[in-house]
Amino acid sequence: MIANLSPTGDGVGRWGEDQRVVFVPDTVPGDRISARLVRVKPKYANAQLQELLEPSTYRIRPHCIVADKCGGCQWQPVDYTYQISAKQDQVVQALGRIGKFQDPPVDEILAAPSPLGYRNKVTYPLTNRRSHGEKKVQAGYYRKGSHRLVNLNQCPVQDPHLDPLLAAIKQDIQDLEWPVYNEKTHEGIIRHLSMRVGRRTEEILITLVVCNDDIPVLGAQAAAWMRDHPGIVGVCLNINSERTNRIFGKRTDCIVGRPYLVEEFAGLQFHIRANTFFQIHTEQAEALLEVILAELNLQGHETVLDAYCGIGTLSLPIARHAAQVVGLEVQEEAVKSAIANAALNNITNVTFQTGKVERLLSVQDDTPDIVLVDPPRKGCSEAVVEQLLELKAPRLVYMSCNPATLARDLKFLCQGGDYQLTRVQPADFFPQTAHVECVAFLERQSPT
Structure with a gap:
């Protein structure tokens, strides 16, 4: 019997007297299957589906005729309500197992308006x-x-x-x-x-x-x-x-x-080029931005530092509610686009700096009120985390597309008592896959 889904998208079952974890692609929780072991390790095994003996109630007919062959989507046979439940659990489990947070403050996941036809x-x-x-x-x-x-x-x-x-x-x-x-x-x-x-x-x-x-x-x-x-x-x-x-x-x-x-x-215009990074799911990115703005409740006097700012996707909407936004980005072409997008929208209270984020964080003259980080899947480097702790901003916002690296970095930010994790909002940016986006909110703790 397949019990649940792994963060990589495989079905997870148990095998043998020691109830060893077995990962089986192309399976759905609730499936009764026969499978062939293809690799056995001391703590887990990988298997290949041989026969579906009894399908799960969560198993549906895929919308794609080559879903069983194509590597683009892992979860097309999985009912969407179960997909978002599995992603919610993925975030909670990562924060508990990797981040060592007991009862992490995870909100209900933002489901996609439609699980199909969303990739831009x-x-x-x-x-x-x-x-x-x-x-x-x-x-x-x-x-x-x-x-x-x-x-x-x-x-x-x-x-x-x-x-x-x-x-x-x-x-x-x-x-x-x-x-x-x-x-x-x-x-x-x-x-x-x-x-x-x-x-x-x-x-x-x-x-x-x-x-x-x-x-x-x-x-x-x-x-x-x-x-x-x-x-x-x-x-x-x-x-x-x-x-x-x-x-x-x-x-x-x-x-x-x-x-x-x-x-x-978000009510603004953006010029997007061939190799520009822009979120794949436009509508869900807007929904998560609304969560960020509501949580920050900006009053117009704040200074916000936006690390890994890209073309200004978050910097520019936030700048309409803050006194000043400073964007940090290593890619020179992205910074040029961000500057052009600011001019396109007549936004003048935002500046952009080019260079490695850890170096740019270390040379800020003043402590910002809020730091927003949106790193790649590998998360923040140790040097970036150290600079965030050194900067001592009252509030941190961490946007992530990888719950494992998010949990790792939140652990480092919170374990010394410098910051407290107050809220995590998952959002489904990638229906039909195992990927999940999150935004985490942290507040700096006053020294005792």
């Missing part, structure tokens, strides 16, 4: 594969645990405006005989197809990731895409000639139209 950005690797005697250009996600592509013509979790483009652009690449990159031989040019859409504006930006720009009739084809698909506002070319798993290279050229799309977020 997709990036598909491309390949050539022989089918019915001829080579076909294929795009999709990799099969679970492999680098074998599962071909897609549509995807139920991406914004529906992108579905017709996926099949059309694949066909055009094939008809034009543009050489598709082979990751084994490192031959070919076209590596990835990336598409972004403004959820509020419906503007679409297309980007081809390529090894070089030696692509015949590229300009004419890009113009044809814009003509045939009115939502497209720009077609870009990103150059990545390295033998690497990293998708985007450093250089991006605009072939036709604009190098950015315009999106509306």
Whole structure:
């Protein structure tokens, strides 16, 4: 019997006299199954589903016809009400087990308005594969645990405006005989197809990731895409000639139209480029921002420090309620975009600084009233945590896409009595997957 779901998305059961934990992909809590052990460790085992003996009441028919093969979504067979319950538990368990918080103050998770059609950005690797005697250009996600592509013509979790483009652009690449990159031989040019859409504006930006720009009739084809698909506002070319798993290279050229799309977020306009970091789920990001603003209850006299500020996604909405916001960001291009977005919205009480966050935190002249951190999945480095403790801001806000690293960092911030964790709000930014977003609120404790 599968008892629950792991943070990586696998079903979890027990086996043997010692009731060893067994992780089984493609299973749902409540399933009765037979499985084959594929790896046995002293404290756990991994198994492969052999037969579904009795399906769980939480098991549903996936919305995607290749859900059992594609590695893009782990939880399409899981009823959405159970998905959000599992994510809530994931946050509570991480804070208890890793953070050592007893009875952590976790609010009820913010469920997504719709568990489908929410992704505002997709990036598909491309390949050539022989089918019915001829080579076909294929795009999709990799099969679970492999680098074998599962071909897609549509995807139920991406914004529906992108579905017709996926099949059309694949066909055009094939008809034009543009050489598709082979990751084994490192031959070919076209590596990835990336598409972004403004959820509020419906503007679409297309980007081809390529090894070089030696692509015949590229300009004419890009113009044809814009003509045939009115939502497209720009077609870009990103150059990545390295033998690497990293998708985007450093250089991006605009072939036709604009190098950015315009999106509306929290009542503001943002210019979003091909490789800009912007939350995948626009509506849920806004919902979590509303939680942050309500909790902070800014009165207009506060100074807020926004670490890992990116293009100003949080800095700019917060600046409308504070006296001053200072954004810190290591990526120079992101800072340029943040400055441009501030000017676009006539926001003048925000400044941005470029450099490593730990260094920028160490050179602040004054103690801010609030520090907001939104680090990548790996969380804050030890140096950043030390600087946060040294800065002694009265309030900290920690936004995270990884409950494990969130719990680790909160433990370090709170274990010495410097800060108290007052509230954690989970939110489902990634329906059909095991990922969960959180924001944690901390208050500095007065020395006794």
